[in-house]
Amino acid sequence: DQQVKQNSPSLSVQEGRISILNCDYTNSMFDYFLWYKKYPAEGPTFLISISSIKDKNEDGRFTVFLNKSAKHLSLHIVPSQPGDSAVYFCAARLSGTYKYIFGTGTRLKVLA
Amino acid sequence: DTGVSQNPRHKITKRGQNVTFRCDPISEHNRLYWYRQTLGQGPEFLTYFQNEAQLEKSRLLSDRFSAERPKGSFSTLEIQRTEQGDSAMYLCASSLLTTGTSNTFGSGTRLTVV
Numbered sequence: 001d002q003q004v005k006q007n008s009p010s011l012s013v014q015e016g017r018i019s020i021l022n023c024d025y026t027n028s029m030f031d032y033f034l035w036y037k038k039y040p041a042e043g044p045t046f047l048i049s050i051s052s053i054k055d056k057n058e059d060g061r062f063t064v065f066l067n068k069s070a071k072h073l074s075l076h077i078v079p080s081q082p083g084d085s086a087v088y089f090c091a092a093r094l095s096g097t098y099k100y101i102f103g104t105g106t107r108l109k110v111l112a
Numbered sequence: 113d114t115g116v117s118q119n120p121r122h123k124i125t126k127r128g129q130n131v132t133f134r135c136d137p138i139s140e141h142n143r144l145y146w147y148r149q150t151l152g153q154g155p156e157f158l159t160y161f162q163n164e165a166q167l168e169k170s171r172l173l174s175d176r177f178s179a180e181r182p183k184g185s186f187s188t189l190e191i192q193r194t195e196q197g198d199s200a201m202y203l204c205a206s207s208l209l210t211t212g213t214s215n216t217f218g219s220g221t222r223l224t225v226v
Binding site (some may be wrong): 036 | 130152153154155157160167168170178203205214215216217218219
């Protein structure tokens with residue numbers, strides 16, 4: 001049972017445009033959400049996070065939006081750069097635990 | 113480089129053999145996680161240490177898997193009697209208790225069971 005879902009396996013965006021990566025979850029007991037970026041042959045790198053008590057968090061070109069009623073979060077990258085091409089994972093922490101559940105990832109390709 | 117270090121990078125073993133992986137977290141990081149990642153999937157939580165105490169363990173971790181962090185620094189993950197289904201990338205991550213949830217991942221150990 002996939003509790004964290006990334007339904008788009010891949011996404012292509014032109015350089016300079018906005019990239020929007022989506023993530024849906026089913027468990028209302030998640031209290032923290034994170035986005036990671038992963039390059040080939042490397043471990044995931046933390047990008048940005050958001051607590052379940054907030055609906056938006058911004059860090060430079062990266063903004064994460066959380067819609068609790070829809071159980072949906074999204075990562076916006078503006079403007080997109082070729083170096084952003086990677087696999088992006090969303091992850092959620094189960095409240096009261098140390099357990100993080102990851103989605104299956106979305107491969108972003110930013111075209112120059 | 114003061115990142116999370118994992119050794120070996122690659123391991124090929126015959127089915128039924130035991131394997132052990134090592135993770136050296138960032139110095140002073142008291143949180144340490146092990147994850148497993150298979151092709152096309154995200155990292156899957158295996159276990160969590162806070163200092164030397166193993167505080168959480170996935171139900172997915174069968175009796176053949178054991179992890180230790182004896183002095184609260186490096187950690188080892190052992191798989192006994194390996195099976196082909198154990199073939200995966202094994203990732204280690206660490207963080208400080210005070211920095212919340214942003215873990216730093218190592219590059220992983222890729223295990224192939226033949």
